[in-house]
Amino acid sequence: MLLSPAPLHIPDGFLTPFISLVFWGATMIMVGLAISKTNKTLGERQIPLMGLMAAFIFAAQMLNFPVAGGTSGHFLGGALAAIVLGPWAGILVMTAVIAVQALLFQDGGLLVMGANIFNMGILTVVIGFGLYRMVIHRKIGARLVAAGLASWLATMAAALLTSLQLWLSGASRLEIVLPAMLGVHTPIGLGEALITVAALAFIERTRPDLLTSEKAASGGGRGWIIAGIIVSLLAVLLSPLASGSPDGLERVAENLGFLEIGQSAPCEILPDYTIPFLGETHLSTIIAGMVGALVLLGLLILLGRSLRKSPPHT
Amino acid sequence: MHINVFDHYHFQDSLIHRLDARVKAAVTVAFILSNAILPDGNWLAFAVAWLVLLLGNDLSRLGLGYTFKRSYIVLPFVLVAISVIFSPLGKPLAQWHLGFITLIPTNFGVARFFSILVRSWLSVQMAILLVATTQFPDLIHAFEHLRLPRILTTIIAFLYRYLFVLTDEALRLLRAREARSASLQGRKRGGRLTWRAKVTGSMVGQLFLRSYERSDRIYYAMLGRGYTGHLRTLNPHAMTRLDWLALILSLAVLSFIQLLGWVR
Numbered sequence: 001m002l003l004s005p006a007p008l009h010i011p012d013g014f015l016t017p018f019i020s021l022v023f024w025g026a027t028m029i030m031v032g033l034a035i036s037k038t039n040k041t042l043g044e045r046q047i048p049l050m051g052l053m054a055a056f057i058f059a060a061q062m063l064n065f066p067v068a069g070g071t072s073g074h075f076l077g078g079a080l081a082a083i084v085l086g087p088w089a090g091i092l093v094m095t096a097v098i099a100v101q102a103l104l105f106q107d108g109g110l111l112v113m114g115a116n117i118f119n120m121g122i123l124t125v126v127i128g129f130g131l132y133r134m135v136i137h138r139k140i141g142a143r144l145v146a147a148g149l150a151s152w153l154a155t156m157a158a159a160l161l162t163s164l165q166l167w168l169s170g171a172s173r174l175e176i177v178l179p180a181m182l183g184v185h186t187p188i189g190l191g192e193a194l195i196t197v198a199a200l201a202f203i204e205r206t207r208p209d210l211l212t213s214e215k216a217a218s219g220g221g222r223g224w225i226i227a228g229i230i231v232s233l234l235a236v237l238l239s240p241l242a243s244g245s246p247d248g249l250e251r252v253a254e255n256l257g258f259l260e261i262g263q264s265a266p267c268e269i270l271p272d273y274t275i276p277f278l279g280e281t282h283l284s285t286i287i288a289g290m291v292g293a294l295v296l297l298g299l300l301i302l303l304g305r306s307l308r309k310s311p312p313h314t
Numbered sequence: 315m316h317i318n319v320f321d322h323y324h325f326q327d328s329l330i331h332r333l334d335a336r337v338k339a340a341v342t343v344a345f346i347l348s349n350a351i352l353p354d355g356n357w358l359a360f361a362v363a364w365l366v367l368l369l370g371n372d373l374s375r376l377g378l379g380y381t382f383k384r385s386y387i388v389l390p391f392v393l394v395a396i397s398v399i400f401s402p403l404g405k406p407l408a409q410w411h412l413g414f415i416t417l418i419p420t421n422f423g424v425a426r427f428f429s430i431l432v433r434s435w436l437s438v439q440m441a442i443l444l445v446a447t448t449q450f451p452d453l454i455h456a457f458e459h460l461r462l463p464r465i466l467t468t469i470i471a472f473l474y475r476y477l478f479v480l481t482d483e484a485l486r487l488l489r490a491r492e493a494r495s496a497s498l499q500g501r502k503r504g505g506r507l508t509w510r511a512k513v514t515g516s517m518v519g520q521l522f523l524r525s526y527e528r529s530d531r532i533y534y535a536m537l538g539r540g541y542t543g544h545l546r547t548l549n550p551h552a553m554t555r556l557d558w559l560a561l562i563l564s565l566a567v568l569s570f571i572q573l574l575g576w577v578r
Contacts, residue, residue, distance in 0.1 A: 198515020
């Protein structure tokens with residue numbers, strides 16, 4: 001009744017074993033790092049906190065608001081978790097959330113859980129925290145803008161990576177899945193951004209001590225800025241490229257006999273796989289994507305201002 | 315809110331219910347993996363896998379259709395895979411003209427699509443069977459025995475325990491918003507989109523603060539009762555001879571399915 005299956009939770013059967021295992025490996029490395037880091041920096045006191053935060057992300061996904069045409073803004077929470085808890089704890093919290101969604105509700109599969117955790121729990125944290133970390137010492141207005149942009153981008157990047165995984169597994173055709181996923185997630189990401197910004201503004205008004213820079217930066221050094229920027233740039237550059245020229249990517253895949261091998265041993269494809277079209281026509285789509293991001297940035301600045309102007313009393 | 319709203323555990327006394335959670339978790343994962351590596355279009359192997367699933371349903375005394383009735387959750391995702399039907403590989407089967415577009419389903423594409431469909435449909439049913447026959451705390455404990463890091467299992471245990479409490483809290487917030495939102499007939503409800511988002515965001519922030527403060531209280535309470543960093547249980551979680559037998563038998567059946575799928 002409460003959880004509509006979000007299009008980011010891939011069920012079992014859609015990804016090939018190879019892709020599933022690759023992302024399980026990447027996820028296990030990141031979660032292992034997160035465990036050793038949190039074991040070092042956090043005490044046993046943080047364990048109930050992280051458990052409750054995971055339950056909070058779960059429960060917060062129920063709080064939706066009507067957007068247009070019957071859809072509703074819906075909360076994923078990766079960026080917010082990373083901002084309020086720090087990146088490593090954020091990864092653990094999101095891992096627990098996605099694991100329980102898969103185990104208890106079959107929202108997302110078990111064999112593909114590694115990919116799901118990577119898309120929704122690690123990618124969103126890296127982008128969310130990385131971009132926020134850049135402005136962590138700035139005023140609240142700048143931080144809200146960064147948080148909004150980061151959570152929108154994190155949602156889009158998760159949708160992009162999900163589409164790519166489905167395509168690499170031969171479970172969907174890129175020219176269809178990519179525009180569909182990105183299209184569906186543009187408003188979802190916008191809802192995510194609005195909710196994250198408003199929630200942070202509320203926390204800042206009521207308990208600013210929870211968002212102080214030392215605390216949020218626990219375990220999150222400057223390396224996160226670089227990681228966040230690189231991953232964000234990858235997402236920003238890749239999505240217009242891929243959606244501007246899905247035929248190109250598809251043709252490359254076909255020429256390499258990709259869809260066929262895709263089910264048995266796709267290992268041979270990845271090294272050969274290059275993006276052969278950095279021509280001028282695609283520059284325009286990249287620019288279009290960037291203009292879109294700038295417009296969003298402007299909107300978020302306006303929103304941040306309006307939220308900053310109206311604190312009750314501080 | 316009662317715990318049963320979320321938990322799909324089905325109280326029953328059966329062979330499958332009594333099996334060790336580790337065995338059930340391992341067999342479920344093995345079953346899903348087995349489906350994933352079966353080649354496309356091996357309908358005989360898929361059919362045997364389905365029989366195994368039906369047997370599981372029957373042995374757990376849930377009724378043959380129990381998992382089937384709950385398996386529709388994968389349906390929205392099937393939309394994503396429909397495009398595969400028109401894969402450029404393989405022999406064309408037909409030609410459909412839809413306005414400007416010509417769709418050509420191929421034999422390769424159709425086999426691939428239905429294989430994906432069957433794989434995910436079988437896999438999700440096995441996962442449903444797992445949670446319907448295993449108490450979630452037992453499952454968490456099983457993962458602990460299977461060497462999942464303790465910090466993760468503890469977080470998951472807390473998540474499970476407080477999911478219901480915080481969902482209640484969220485429902486209370488929603489009810490409060492509802493109670494304060496009057497609407498007139500014939501007039502649009504609510505303010506601008508950003509305003510509505512702001513209200514929802516504040517609710518999320520509020521829920522965050524309540525969870526945060528609750529975690530402090532929980533920590534003090536647990537400390538007061540001698541918490542040392544991990545959760546305890548009375549269930550001994552010992553593997554019996556029956557558990558081993560069930561594990562070996564299931565793995566043998568899965569190997570047989572693989573044999574059926576690959577040897578022609």
